[in-house]
Structures are given as C-alpha cells and as structure tokens.
Amino acid sequence: MTYKKMILFIIIFLIAIGLQTTHSAKPAFAFTEQVIQQGAAGEDVIELQARLQYLGYYNGDIDGVFGWGTYWALRNFQYEFGMEIDGLAGAETKEKLASASEYDRNFVMSQINQGTEFTHYGGVDQSKQSESKPDNNKNTANNNTTNDNANAAEPTAVNVPQGYSQNDIQLMANAVNGEARGEQYVGMVAVAAVILNRVESPSFPNSVSGVIFEPRAFTAVADGQIWLTPGETSKEAVLDAINGWDPSGNAIYYFNPNTATSDWIWSRPQIKKIGKHIFAK
Amino acid sequence: MGRWILIGILTLGIAGVGFWGYQEHQEKNAVLIQAENNYQRAFHELSYHMDLMHDKIGTALAMNSREQLSPQMVEIWRLTSEATSNVGQLPLTLMPFNKTEEFLSNIGEFTYRTAVRDLQENPLNDKEVKTLQNLYEQSGDLKDELRNVQHTVLDENLRWMDVQLALATQDEQADNTIVDGFKTVEKKVEGFAESNVDSALTGTSAEEHEYRNLNGEKINKEKATKRGQELLQVKNTDNLTVTDSGKGADVPVYSISYQNGNKHGYLDLTKQGGHPLTLLVNREVQEQKISLNEGLEKAKGYLKQYDFEDMDVFTSNQFDNIGVYSFLYNQNGVRIYSDAIELKVALDNGDLLGMTARNYFMNHKERDIPEPELSIEEAKEKVNPDVQINEEYMAVIDNDVGDEVLVYEFLGVLDNETYRIFINAMDGTEEKVEKLDGTEINFASVSQGRA
Numbered sequence: 166m167t168y169k170k171m172i173l174f175i176i177i178f179l180i181a182i183g184l185q186t187t188h189s190a191k192p193a194f195a196f197t198e199q200v201i202q203q204g205a206a207g208e209d210v211i212e213l214q215a216r217l218q219y220l221g222y223y224n225g226d227i228d229g230v231f232g233w234g235t236y237w238a239l240r241n242f243q244y245e246f247g248m249e250i251d252g253l254a255g256a257e258t259k260e261k262l263a264s265a266s267e268y269d270r271n272f273v274m275s276q277i278n279q280g281t282e283f284t285h286y287g288g289v290d291q292s293k294q295s296e297s298k299p300d301n302n303k304n305t306a307n308n309n310t311t312n313d314n315a316n317a318a319e320p321t322a323v324n325v326p327q328g329y330s331q332n333d334i335q336l337m338a339n340a341v342n343g344e345a346r347g348e349q350y351v352g353m354v355a356v357a358a359v360i361l362n363r364v365e366s367p368s369f370p371n372s373v374s375g376v377i378f379e380p381r382a383f384t385a386v387a388d389g390q391i392w393l394t395p396g397e398t399s400k401e402a403v404l405d406a407i408n409g410w411d412p413s414g415n416a417i418y419y420f421n422p423n424t425a426t427s428d429w430i431w432s433r434p435q436i437k438k439i440g441k442h443i444f445a446k
Numbered sequence: 447m448g449r450w451i452l453i454g455i456l457t458l459g460i461a462g463v464g465f466w467g468y469q470e471h472q473e474k475n476a477v478l479i480q481a482e483n484n485y486q487r488a489f490h491e492l493s494y495h496m497d498l499m500h501d502k503i504g505t506a507l508a509m510n511s512r513e514q515l516s517p518q519m520v521e522i523w524r525l526t527s528e529a530t531s532n533v534g535q536l537p538l539t540l541m542p543f544n545k546t547e548e549f550l551s552n553i554g555e556f557t558y559r560t561a562v563r564d565l566q567e568n569p570l571n572d573k574e575v576k577t578l579q580n581l582y583e584q585s586g587d588l589k590d591e592l593r594n595v596q597h598t599v600l601d602e603n604l605r606w607m608d609v610q611l612a613l614a615t616q617d618e619q620a621d622n623t624i625v626d627g628f629k630t631v632e633k634k635v636e637g638f639a640e641s642n643v644d645s646a647l648t649g650t651s652a653e654e655h656e657y658r659n660l661n662g663e664k665i666n667k668e669k670a671t672k673r674g675q676e677l678l679q680v681k682n683t684d685n686l687t688v689t690d691s692g693k694g695a696d697v698p699v700y701s702i703s704y705q706n707g708n709k710h711g712y713l714d715l716t717k718q719g720g721h722p723l724t725l726l727v728n729r730e731v732q733e734q735k736i737s738l739n740e741g742l743e744k745a746k747g748y749l750k751q752y753d754f755e756d757m758d759v760f761t762s763n764q765f766d767n768i769g770v771y772s773f774l775y776n777q778n779g780v781r782i783y784s785d786a787i788e789l790k791v792a793l794d795n796g797d798l799l800g801m802t803a804r805n806y807f808m809n810h811k812e813r814d815i816p817e818p819e820l821s822i823e824e825a826k827e828k829v830n831p832d833v834q835i836n837e838e839y840m841a842v843i844d845n846d847v848g849d850e851v852l853v854y855e856f857l858g859v860l861d862n863e864t865y866r867i868f869i870n871a872m873d874g875t876e877e878k879v880e881k882l883d884g885t886e887i888n889f890a891s892v893s894q895g896r897a
Contacts, residue, residue, distance in 0.1 A: 199737030204763040207734075224862065232885040233864035237836060253739065324763045325886045350728035351703065351712035367551030368544035370534035371527075380485075380537035381610070398728075401765075405726065408770050409788045410802045412712055412724050414695050434694030437701055439712075446694040 195270060196263070201254035205231045206320045213254055215273050217242060219266040219287040227273065227285060229320025277318040326407045333373050335395075337403040340377045342395030343385025345442070352440035353399055355413035357406035359444070362417050369417070413437075416444035478607060485606035488535035489599070493592045495529040499553075500585040507578055515570075519561035526554035537610045543628055545635045546588070553581055559847060587634055595627030657697045659810040662719025667700065673720050674702035677752075678711040678727065679797075699723060716807070722752065725801040731767045732794040738762055741769035741791040748798050749773065754787060754806070767793045775810060781841040784809040784850070813842065815852060818871035825854040825869040828876060833858040833865060843868055845877045853877055 201209050210231045217223035222245075223238035236252050243250045246261050254262070266287065276283040276295055283295040325331060337357055345356040363369040363376045370376050378386060385391045413419070414436040421441050425431070433445035499522055506518045530550050533543065556577065560570065570578070598604065602623065609624045665673070671688055680686060685704040698717040704710070709729040715722055736744075742762055749757050757773040758781060764770075768790055775785035790800035818840070826835060837857040845851050853868040868877040 200739040205738040368547040435692035436694040
C-alpha cells in the first residue's frame with residue numbers, strides 16, 4: 166500500500182518536475198526555428214521588429230519585412246548585449262531578445278489587421294501607441310474580420326528590387342501579359358528583359374513607362390490588351406527580369422514571324438527563337 | 447391610327463440613332479484630334495530643341511571662359527534628353543530611326559562627361575574641340591532636315607495620324623512625306639556615325655562588351671545536352687530540346703529547354719566551354735518550408751557545385767516563397783561589383799530555380815588591384831559628416847564613365863535612411879552615392895485593410 170503510494174508520489178513528483186522544466190526551458194517567444202536574415206518577410210520579422218522597438222532600437226514601421234532599418238536595429242542590439250554582430254537573428258539573439266523584451270502579439274496582430282499606424286515601445290500605454298480611427302463604424306465593421314484573423318497577420322510591406330516600385334512591376338507585368346500571354350515562362354521573362362534592355366539602350370526612352378508607351382512599340386499597347394489583368398506568372402517573370410535574368414540574350418527587338426508586317430524587322434540580326442517570338446538585336 | 451403611331455416611333459428611333467451616331471462621331475474626332483495634337487507637339491518640340499541645341503553647341507565653340515563652358519554643356523545635355531524624349535513620343539518605332547536617337551544620346555554622353563569634369567584643371571583637348579566642331583556641323587544638318595520636314599508638314603497640313611496608318615499598312619509608306627523626310631534624316635545621321643569613329647565621341651556601351659571569361663574547349667551538341675541534363679536535373683534526355691543561337695547573339699550559345707507537366711526549364715550554355723549563362727526553372731512553389739537563411743546555404747552549395755569560387759553573398763531577398771540571392775566575386779577581400787551572379791532558390795524544398803551569370807562571364811578576370819593611396823580614415827573624411835558609417839568594404843566598381851575603379855565602400859545611415867557611398871581609393875572622388883530602399887508599403891494589402 167504505502168509502496169504503491171510512494172511510487173505514485175514519485176511519479177507525480179517527476180511529472181511535476183517535468184512540467185516545470187519544460188515550462189522554464191521554453192522561452193516565451195513565438196519565433197520559429199529559422200535564422201532570420203535581411204530580406205526575409207513574415208511573422209517572425211513582425212515579432213523581431215516589435216521586440217526591437219520595445220527596447221527602443223527600432224523606430225521604423227512594424228511591417229514584417231526585414232529591411233535596412235531592422236538590420237541596423239538588430240546590429241545595435243547585438244552590440245549592446247555583447248554578442249557577435251552579424252545582423253542575423255539566430256537562436257542566441259532571439260533568446261536574449263525575448264528575455265529582454267515583451268511582445269504583445271494580439272495587440273500587434275490586430276493593429277496590423279486593422280491597418281492602423283501603431284508602435285510597440287516598452288513602458289508606453291498601448292492606447293497612446295495606436296492612432297485609433299476616428300470613424301467608429303468602420304472599426305465595428307472590421308471587428309468580425311479582426312477577430313477571425315487575430316492570430317495571424319501578413320506583412321504590410323513587400324520587398325521590391327532596388328529602384329523599382331510595385332507599380333512599375335505591375336505596369337511591366339501588364340505589358341508582358343498582353344504581349345506574351347500563352348508563351349512559356351521563359352518567353353515572358355525574355356519579353357520583360359527586352360523592355361529593360363530598351364530602357365538601357367541609347368536608342369529608346371529611358372524609363373519603363375516611356376518604353377512601354379512609345380507609340381507603335383508594342384501591339385498589346387496599341388490594341389488595349391495591356392489592360393487585361395495579368396496573372397501572377399507575368400509578375401514573377403518581370404521580377405526575374407529586373408533581378409538580372411535575360412534569356413533573350415540582350416535583345417532589343419522581338420517579333421512574331423507569322424504576323425510581323427514590317428520587312429525592316431526581318432533585317433535585324435536574330436539572336437534566338439523562344440516560343441513564338443524571334444528575338445533580335 | 448396604329449400605322450401612324452408605328453411611323454412616329456420609327457421616326458423617333460431613327461432620329462435617336464442619328465443623334466447618337468453623330469455624338470459618337472464627334473467624340474471619335476475629339477479623341478483623334480487629341481492624339482494628333484500630342485504627336486504634333488512632340489514633333490514641333492523636337493525641331494525646336496534640335497535648333498536650340500545647334501545654337502548652344504555653336505556658342506560653346508566660341509566660348510573662351512571655362513566658367514561658362516560647364517553650364518553650357520549641361521544645357522546641351524538637357525536638350526539632348528528633351529529631344530530624345532520627343533522622339534520617343536512619335537510613332538516611329540517600326541521605322542529605322544534609331545541612329546538618330548543614338549546620335550542624340552552620344553551628344554548627351556559627351557556633353558555630360560565634359561560638364562562634370564573640372565574644366566579649369568582639365569580643359570577640352572584638341573580632339574574634343576574637333577568633336578564639338580563636328581557635332582556643330584552635324585546637328586546643323588539634322589536641324590535643317592527636320593525644319594524642312596516641319597515646313598512641309600505645316601505647308602501641306604500633313605497629319606501624324608496618317609503616318610501611323612502608313613506605317614501600319616506597308617504599301618502606302620512610299621508616298622508618305624513625313625516618313626520619307628524622317629528616312630532622309632536617318633540616312634544623314636548614318637553618315638555621321640562613320641565620320642565620328644575617330645573622335646572623342648564614344649558609344650554608350652560602357653557595360654556591354656565581349657565576353658572576357660569564357661575558357662575551355664568548344665563543346666558539341668551531345669555534350670551540351672549532357673551538361674544541360676545535369677544542370678536542369680532532368681533524368682532522360684528525350685524531353686530536352688537543344689537549339690543554336692542566331693548570328694545576332696553576343697556569344698554563341700546552345701539553348702536547352704524542357705517541359706514536364708507544369709514544370710518548365712530553360713538554359714543557355716555557351717558553346718565555348720559549356721558555361722551556364724542563364725538558367726530558369728518554373729514550377730508551382732509550395733508552402734515555405736525552409737528559411738531565407740537556409741536557402742542562402744543552399745545557394746552557396748550550388749555555386750560551389752558549379753565551380754564558382756570566392757563568391758560572397760551581397761543581397762538576399764524573399765519574394766513570396768522564393769529566395770533571390772546575389773553574389774559578388776571577392777578577390778583578396780575586395781568585392782568586384784561587375785562579377786555578379788544571381789541565384790533563385792525555391793523555399794519549399796531548396797531546389798535551384800534560376801541562375802544568371804552573364805555579368806560574371808562577361809567581366810570576370812583576375813585583376814591587378816593597386817594599393818590604395820588613401821587610408822580608410824582619409825576616405826571617411828570625404829563622406830558627408832552627418833552620415834553615420836556602420837560598415838566598410840573595399841570594392842571595385844564601374845564609375846560614371848565606365849572605367850573600373852578601386853573604391854572604399856561605406857554603408858551608413860542618415861535620418862533613418864541607409865546609403866551606400868563609394869569613395870575612390872586613389873584620389874578621394876565621391877564616385878557614387880546610392881540610397882538603399884528595397885522595401886515598399888504593400889499597397890495591395892493596405893487598400894484591402896481599409897476596404
């Protein structure tokens with residue numbers, strides 16, 4: 166009897182210890198396992214920025230994209246806490262950060278979902294950190310969605326290639342979609358690359374919009390097909406071209422040999438054929 | 447009675463349709479006139495700017511004082527840019543008019559280079575004065591031709607909308623006065639190009655030159671197929687199509703492509719040595735499983751696997767579930783900006799989705815890097831004192847004129863913005879300052895949030 170009791174007692178004791186240790190070993194952060202580095206986007210970055218802001222290192226928007234502001238903030242934090250300064254949020258950095266700061270996830274997520282401007286500084290009242298919207302109707306209308314999404318939020322910023330805006334990318338995606346819809350992916354990247362090669366070329370306008378809207382340059386612009394809604398693939402193709410991919414082999418012209426009306430275009434030195442288009446210098 | 451009502455309704459109907467048709471016609475005319483006016487404005491401005499430019503080049507020749515010459519050059523440079531923009535607004539694209547645009551761009555390049563130079567210390571040399579004289583004559587010819595076309599246009603009330611039509615339907619092209627006029631202009635400029643060969647006017651192809659770094663034996667088609675199979679990671683060669691490049695290609699390549707369901711791959715291999723210039727694989731990328739950081743390790747692995755040595759990561763960015771990395775060649779601690787390679791890694795399983803090494807194969811070589819004449823401290827003094835410098839590197843970059851120069855590279859912060867600043871390590875010139883952004887508010891998500 167007592168023997169059984171003893172065993173039971175020991176088991177309970179062990180479980181209690183187990184619970185205790187697992188509890189204390191688990192740091193109070195929601196970070197995933199990943200090493201967060203510059204250029205990353207997602208919820209981990211939101212938490213990173215919020216925690217850095219809590220400690221006063223980060224003064225930018227909590228937008229979920231690891232840009233330069235976050236990079237310098239993280240490096241300052243690593244410097245102040247005597248860690249190796251590498252600008253990477255690895256296991257040690259995340260742990261130190263979590264023990265030094267607090268993170269009110271629900272507050273941050275709901276703010277992001279409501280689209281309000283907010284901050285997450287430590288020791289400041291939350292109501293002062295959020296610019297609440299003047300029209301209450303909107304807030305109540307949003308309430309449902311807010312509650313649904315309270316446990317997740319998308320970053321409110323995106324990475325864009327240096328010197329380009331999402332709108333430039335969208336415009337190019339429209340042109341690529343109008344010109345090369347139905348081509349293979351690489352054919353779309355090549356068309357996007359031709360637009361960029363023209364921007365670089367001395368014989369064409371010096372901006373993306375100038376090149377696209379140059380009269381008679383693209384049939385898709387002339388017949389209005391440029392205003393069809395482009396698919397995600399066109400956008401991806403444009404990003405690839407901007408990031409340096411040029412399957413066209415540095416072409417500045419292309420044409421469809423079945424429909425080309427101009428003799429002159431045939432006189433250009435041809436580089437290669439991708440799908441229906443012949444690319445030329 | 448019923449008949450009269452019917453007649454009444456029909457009459458009303460016809461009158462209505464007539465009125466509607468008339469309105470449509472009016473609107474169409476209004477739109478056409480708008481478009482025509484835009485063309486006319488671009489055209490007349492072009493002639494005006496050419497004329498003005500010719501004058502300015504003339505006065506520049508006569509100028510003796512160096513203080514005035516620089517602003518004059520800037521003025522000419524500005525006019526070339528205006529004129530180029532005017533040409534870009536005319537419906538001439540499918541007509542060979544690019545020699546003229548190139549001519550304009552060359553004048554721009556030349557005047558820019560002289561304008562930014564310290565003419566006090568470094569006055570125009572004989573060759574450059576000669577070039578300027580040539581430009582004066584040539585722009586004069588060009589101006590006359592354009593003024594001539596302009597006169598005909600005004601005299602005969604010619605419309606650019608007709609040019610548009612004439613260019614669209616090839617047959618009538620022979621008759622169109624404007625088109626002919628522009629062809630004459632273009633012919634003239636073609637002649638200039640030859641007489642300018644020996645002058646200080648260089649083409650703007652600073653970054654484009656032949657491929658310098660293609661070693662190895664020429665490979666044949668079979669070998670290319672095999673190499674393509676490895677690089678694209680395809681099991682059987684049946685799905686692979688290999689094609690030769692045409693005579694317009696900068697460097698002869700084999701283009702290898704394959705299609706397998708939704709997955710599609712494309713690869714350009716140089717015939718000389720079988721080096722991969724461009725690789726692209728397109729497929730659905732699933733949910734993110736690996737981090738951007740792990741993707742970077744993968745990317746480094748791929749570089750090693752394809753025998754690129756001493757490559758340092760330069761930027762990393764996540765676009766949806768794809769990691770895009772760029773690498774720079776590092777020669778004894780100096781980053782060489784022109785020897786760049788970009789890689790794309792799928793963040794679902796770490797597969798290589800793309801690689802582009804055109805810059806690397808075009809520029810890469812072992813360089814003779816001189817000892818810097820400025821110490822890093824001296825270079826820092828050349829940086830705006832308000833910028834807080836956080837990181838420093840040695841680098842080789844292409845400067846404004848397209849020469850490779852050794853620089854100190856500083857990453858610094860000013861008012862929450864990050865800047866990349868290049869200071870020439872030999873003479874302390876501030877070669878380039880770039881503001882780094884790379885992120886932007888997601889307008890799509892913002893508007894959704896507010897809806």
